[in-house]
Amino acid sequence: MNDMRLIRAKSGTNQEGTSAHNRRVMIDALRLNGQLSRAELARATALTKQTVSNIIEDLERDGLVESLEAVRQGRGQPSTPYRLVPEGAFAIGLQIDRHVTRTIAVDLVGRVLARGEANLPAGGPATGVRTILELIEKTRRDLTALAPHSEDRLVGLGAAMPGPFGVEADADDPWMMAAWQNFPLLETLAAGTGLDVGLQNDAAAAATAERMVGAAHGVDHAICIYFGYGLGAGLILNGELYRGANGNAGEIGMILSLPRGASSDERMPLEHRASIASLCKLLDLDPADPDLYGRIDAAAANPDQRLLRWIDAAAFEMRAAVQALETIFDPQTVILCGGLPPGLARLLTEAMMPLLPSIADRRDRGLPRLQVGFTDPWAVAIGAAAEPISRTFDPRFSAILKTRASAAG
Amino acid sequence: MNDMRLIRAKSGTNQEGTSAHNRRVMIDALRLNGQLSRAELARATALTKQTVSNIIEDLERDGLVESLEAVRQGRGQPSTPYRLVPEGAFAIGLQIDRHVTRTIAVDLVGRVLARGEANLPAGGPATGVRTILELIEKTRRDLTALAPHSEDRLVGLGAAMPGPFGVEADADDPWMMAAWQNFPLLETLAAGTGLDVGLQNDAAAAATAERMVGAAHGVDHAICIYFGYGLGAGLILNGELYRGANGNAGEIGMILSLPRGASSDERMPLEHRASIASLCKLLDLDPADPDLYGRIDAAAANPDQRLLRWIDAAAFEMRAAVQALETIFDPQTVILCGGLPPGLARLLTEAMMPLLPSIADRRDRGLPRLQVGFTDPWAVAIGAAAEPISRTFDPRFSAILKTRASAAG
DNA sequence: CTATTAAGTCAATTGTCTTGACTTATTTTT
DNA sequence: AAAAATAAGTCAAGACAATTGACTTAATAG
Numbered sequence: 053m054n055d056m057r058l059i060r061a062k063s064g065t066n067q068e069g070t071s072a073h074n075r076r077v078m079i080d081a082l083r084l085n086g087q088l089s090r091a092e093l094a095r096a097t098a099l100t101k102q103t104v105s106n107i108i109e110d111l112e113r114d115g116l117v118e119s120l121e122a123v124r125q126g127r128g129q130p131s132t133p134y135r136l137v138p139e140g141a142f143a144i145g146l147q148i149d150r151h152v153t154r155t156i157a158v159d160l161v162g163r164v165l166a167r168g169e170a171n172l173p174a175g176g177p178a179t180g181v182r183t184i185l186e187l188i189e190k191t192r193r194d195l196t197a198l199a200p201h202s203e204d205r206l207v208g209l210g211a212a213m214p215g216p217f218g219v220e221a222d223a224d225d226p227w228m229m230a231a232w233q234n235f236p237l238l239e240t241l242a243a244g245t246g247l248d249v250g251l252q253n254d255a256a257a258a259a260t261a262e263r264m265v266g267a268a269h270g271v272d273h274a275i276c277i278y279f280g281y282g283l284g285a286g287l288i289l290n291g292e293l294y295r296g297a298n299g300n301a302g303e304i305g306m307i308l309s310l311p312r313g314a315s316s317d318e319r320m321p322l323e324h325r326a327s328i329a330s331l332c333k334l335l336d337l338d339p340a341d342p343d344l345y346g347r348i349d350a351a352a353a354n355p356d357q358r359l360l361r362w363i364d365a366a367a368f369e370m371r372a373a374v375q376a377l378e379t380i381f382d383p384q385t386v387i388l389c390g391g392l393p394p395g396l397a398r399l400l401t402e403a404m405m406p407l408l409p410s411i412a413d414r415r416d417r418g419l420p421r422l423q424v425g426f427t428d429p430w431a432v433a434i435g436a437a438a439e440p441i442s443r444t445f446d447p448r449f450s451a452i453l454k455t456r457a458s459a460a461g
Numbered sequence: 462m463n464d465m466r467l468i469r470a471k472s473g474t475n476q477e478g479t480s481a482h483n484r485r486v487m488i489d490a491l492r493l494n495g496q497l498s499r500a501e502l503a504r505a506t507a508l509t510k511q512t513v514s515n516i517i518e519d520l521e522r523d524g525l526v527e528s529l530e531a532v533r534q535g536r537g538q539p540s541t542p543y544r545l546v547p548e549g550a551f552a553i554g555l556q557i558d559r560h561v562t563r564t565i566a567v568d569l570v571g572r573v574l575a576r577g578e579a580n581l582p583a584g585g586p587a588t589g590v591r592t593i594l595e596l597i598e599k600t601r602r603d604l605t606a607l608a609p610h611s612e613d614r615l616v617g618l619g620a621a622m623p624g625p626f627g628v629e630a631d632a633d634d635p636w637m638m639a640a641w642q643n644f645p646l647l648e649t650l651a652a653g654t655g656l657d658v659g660l661q662n663d664a665a666a667a668a669t670a671e672r673m674v675g676a677a678h679g680v681d682h683a684i685c686i687y688f689g690y691g692l693g694a695g696l697i698l699n700g701e702l703y704r705g706a707n708g709n710a711g712e713i714g715m716i717l718s719l720p721r722g723a724s725s726d727e728r729m730p731l732e733h734r735a736s737i738a739s740l741c742k743l744l745d746l747d748p749a750d751p752d753l754y755g756r757i758d759a760a761a762a763n764p765d766q767r768l769l770r771w772i773d774a775a776a777f778e779m780r781a782a783v784q785a786l787e788t789i790f791d792p793q794t795v796i797l798c799g800g801l802p803p804g805l806a807r808l809l810t811e812a813m814m815p816l817l818p819s820i821a822d823r824r825d826r827g828l829p830r831l832q833v834g835f836t837d838p839w840a841v842a843i844g845a846a847a848e849p850i851s852r853t854f855d856p857r858f859s860a861i862l863k864t865r866a867s868a869a870g
Numbered sequence: 871c872t873a874t875t876a877a878g879t880c881a882a883t884t885g886t887c888t889t890g891a892c893t894t895a896t897t898t899t900t
Numbered sequence: 901a902a903a904a905a906t907a908a909g910t911c912a913a914g915a916c917a918a919t920t921g922a923c924t925t926a927a928t929a930g
Contacts, residue, residue, distance in 0.1 A: 059490070059494055059497065059501055059504065059505040060490070060493045060494060060505070060679055061486065061489060061490035061493060061494070061502075061505035061506050062486050062489055062490075062506070062700070062856045063486065063506050063507040063508075064482065064483040064486045064487075064506040064507060064508040064512070064918095065479050065482050065483065065861070065918095066479060066508075066512075066885090066917080066918050066919080067476065067479065067884085067885050067886050067887085067916095067917070067918065067919095068885080068886090068918095069479065070474050070475060070476065070478065070479050070885095070886065070887080070917095071885080071886060071887090073473065073474050073861075074473040074474065074886090074887090077470065077471050077472065077473045078473075080470065080471055081468070081469070081470035081471075084469045084470060085468055085469060085470070088468065089908075089909095090908075090909065091907075091908055091909075092468055093470075095468065096468040096469070096470035097470050097471070097472050097473040097863075098472040098473060098862075098863040098864065099472075099473040099475075099863070099887080099888095100887070100888060100889080101908080101909065101910090102887080102888070102889085102909090102910080102911090103473070103475075103886080103887055103888075104909095105909070105910070106886085106887085122895095122908095124895090124896065124897090125896095125907090126896080126897065126906085126907085127895095127896060127897040127898070127905070127906045127907065128895075128896060128897080128905090128906045128907025128908060129893095129894055129895040129896060129906090129907055129908040129909070130895065130896070130907095130908075131907085131908055131909085132908085132909085216791075216820045218823060218825070219820050219822065219823060220822060220823070220824065270469055272706070273705060273706040285789070287789075289698065289703055290703070290858075291471070294698055294699070295791075296682060296790055296791025296792065297681070297682040297791050297792055297793045298791050298820075298823065299791070300791040300820050301789065301790055301791040302789065302791075303788050303789075303791070303820055304788060304789060306788050306819065306820060307784065307785045307788045307789070308781060308784055308785075308817055310719055310725055311725070312725045313724075313725055314725065315722075316719055316720070316721045316722055316723065316777070319781065319817075368725070372717060372728065375716065375717055376716045376717075376785070377789075379712050379713060379715050379716045380694070380696075380710065380711065380712075380713060380716070380786075380789065381705055381710055382625075382704075382705025382706050382707050382708070382709040382710040382711075382712070383705065383706055384706045408717055408728075410715070411625045411628050411707075411709050411712055411715060413628065413629060414627060414628060414629070414707065415629065416627070447471045449699075449858040449861075452474070452482075452858075452861060453507075454506075454507040454508070455507065473887095474887095475886080475887050475888080475916090476885095476886070476887065476888095476915085476916050476917050476918085477887095477916085477917095479886095479916095479917065479918080480916085480917060480918090483917090483918090498877075498878095499877075499878065500876075500877055500878075508918080509918070509919060509920080510877080510878065510879090511878090511879080511880090511918075511919070511920085512917080512918055512919075513878095514878070514879070515917080515918085531877095531926095533926090533927065533928090534876090534927095535875085535876085535927080535928065536874070536875045536876065536926095536927060536928040536929070537874090537875045537876025537877060537926075537927055537928080538875090538876055538877040538878070538924095538925055538926040538927060539876095539877075539926070539927065540876080540877060540878085541877085541878085
């Protein structure tokens with residue numbers, strides 16, 4: 053019982069882990085391919101037909117997959133394709149931003165079924181938590197109205213807010229939401245909702261959304277640059293979101309870089325030029341304006357000199373950032389996404405062309421070096437909602453391993 | 462058989478995968494802790510005592526672990542600790558560098574048992590492969606002299622050479638070893654040695670060495686900056702080396718960055734200032750000089766103005782690189798390693814202090830933000846040799862999964 | 871000397887995937 | 901029109917690996 057000295061080790065696994073993994077693999081294969089027959093699943097997963105049959109039977113009984121009409125495809129018995137049942141699972145996503153909070157309900161295939169939005173009072177968590185819990189309640193009621201048994205199939209609540217987490221916060225830094233950083237958010241939400249709660253930063257959430265239903269669908273190595281109020285990156289490595297040692301991986305907005313024309317001692321955080329926040333500052337827009345998105349959209353539709361200068365400065369550094377990320381990660385693609393209007397995203401990416409030369413210049417490329425993903429203020433909330441789905445159903449190493457009972461080592 | 466359309470999926474697993482993983486976990490636990498009893502192993506891995514007993518019995522029969530004398534540690538039956546048998550497995554490492562090739566033989570615990578070195582003729586692979594195969598042969602004979610049954614326990618050959626791989630090579634670029642890039646190295650080595658061959662770039666190999674027997678031992682999130690003839694980084698993420706989509710992750714020397722004092726349009730690859738190659742250029746040293754290491758060591762012992770200027774310039778950009786890597790990866794530590802003499806490594810790291818502020822400034826840090834690892838021209842060869850050991854014995858996701866039979870989808 | 875604690879074993883059990891023969895349904899060949 | 905070939909999918913027995921709970925062994929504490 054009482055091991056005084058620290059024992060370090062990874063945990064082992066057992067048949068339960070095997071079975072759980074194979075179920076997840078099956079669901080993943082159906083998600084990626086839309087529909088597959090048992091025989092196709094067996095070939096795709098390297099499992100035997102019999103094993104696939106058993107697992108599919110289980111999943112069907114659990115209401116996660118359903119059969120479609122048999123299809124004749126040549127010689128041999130016609131195959132019966134299976135697909136995911138959208139109503140097989142639901143999750144709630146919560147975005148906490150500086151001035152606003154949003155909720156989303158999604159189903160197993162990532163479709164959005166309900167949304168909610170509210171302004172966040174300036175008081176920080178003390179008053180904000182009440183608003184948030186009410187908004188979640190409302191979204192659950194809306195979801196239940198659409199899908200009566202959704203409450204029984206709710207797999208969790210995913211929260212997303214700007215990072216970084218756990219870092220010495222400068223209380224006056226508007227980039228950090230200092231008050232929220234020191235608040236026991238996970239515990240409060242878990243107690244207030246009765247759900248399993250996960251937390252990611254907003255860039256990670258955006259990447260989760262891209263992976264489930266966006267440009268990174270089925271891509272195992274992708275960097276999602278999240279261009280929002282701040283700047284971040286969601287790292288999809290080996291098909292999983294990478295979180296780093298403290299959940300702060302990808303906070304690229306805090307990289308100290310040199311503005312165009314500055315001298316080499318004047319390094320400043322990248323997001324001071326490349327972010328919606330910097331744009332607001334330049335265009336004298338109020339970040340708390342509920343129609344900020346619309347105003348930026350309008351400005352992008354008919355860009356003035358100030359905006360063009362901002363784009364030039366941001367693109368200059370973003371071009372370097374993309375080159376650096378490609379060089380560091382060797383991804384299949386880089387995706388620009390976030391809460392910026394599509395028009396602005398287009399202007400920005402156009403200004404970033406041509407991209408700087410990098411190891412991403414390969415003859416065998418399958419995907420473009422840079423593409424635009426979700427440009428939608430709801431992207432983070434969608435990704436937040438996708439996180440519990442991913443956590444519950446995606447194949448991942450940690451899902452195979454036994455969990456340590458309690459104390460031990 | 463003939464699935465025309467592409468089916469994408471991860472593969473499933475079975476009891477074999479379970480068993481393989483648990484064996485690896487056991488070996489990993491012993492490697493990390495030195496020695497553990499069966500009961501301790503059970504607690505550490507979350508497996509049952511009985512399972513641990515069965516696996517340990519297997520491993521003992523296979524000659525991978527051995528028992529030590531029982532120790533009394535209070536009330537209860539004394540426990541019998543087990544440890545890895547160094548002679549349980551061996552591997553050969555091969556470093557191919559621009560002017561020299563090196564071989565290393567290591568055992569299961571990473572001890573170096575034999576070394577070989579040879580100049581690489583200028584002719585590229587056409588003539589170089591013969592030299593290399595002979596050197597490997599010699600090293601295997603040396604190893605057999607020390608450990609008679611080593612040939613039966615050779616788990617593979619690990620090769621390391623400068624990257625990037627598979628990129629459009631500029632034949633004249635001295636940074637790339639263009640001729641070697643287009644040579645079927647893996648196949649040739651496999652055919653010439655009869656061993657399983659793996660390939661990594663030199664920075665990855667250095668990181669593998671740090672992880673098995675160096676500063677990253679037991680650390681799951683570490684960035685190893687490899688300061689060699691070129692500049693690279695080995696990325697240890699979630700306890701595994703990350704390779705990227707094409708095996709080129711971590712080639713940070715190719716990041717375009719701004720030299721101190723340059724104007725913002727003059728971006729140049731980072732390794733043009735921060736690498737042994739750049740130092741050679743500045744100090745008029747011949748990179749092919751067999752005693753390059755000694756000459757640099759001497760220069761660092763008594764630095765002149767030119768060297769100090771080089772250090773200042775390199776440290777200026779390395780400081781930014783460390784800040785950027787910390788911000789991107791959120792690692793537990795950054796390790797500076799490579800084929801540079803310790804004296805130079807000390808000068809360089811001192812010049813990098815104080816580090817730039819980053820999200821790595823946390824109260825709960827367990828490891829220093831920056832530390833110095835191997836500073837040894839043999840580090841890459843050691844890491845190359847460690848790779849087959851790691852591939853064979855370390856717990857990893859891919860080791861659990863079934864391998865696809867052949868074609869399928 | 872007895873009770874307690876902990877390490878480790880034994881033998882039966884359970885859960886999961888695998889195997890090989892078999893059934894079903896369709897197309898191709900004769 | 902019948903037979904052969906092909907492929908999907910099922911059945912029932914088997915193999916494998918971890919688990920369970922009782923048991924043995926060996927030490928210390930009181």
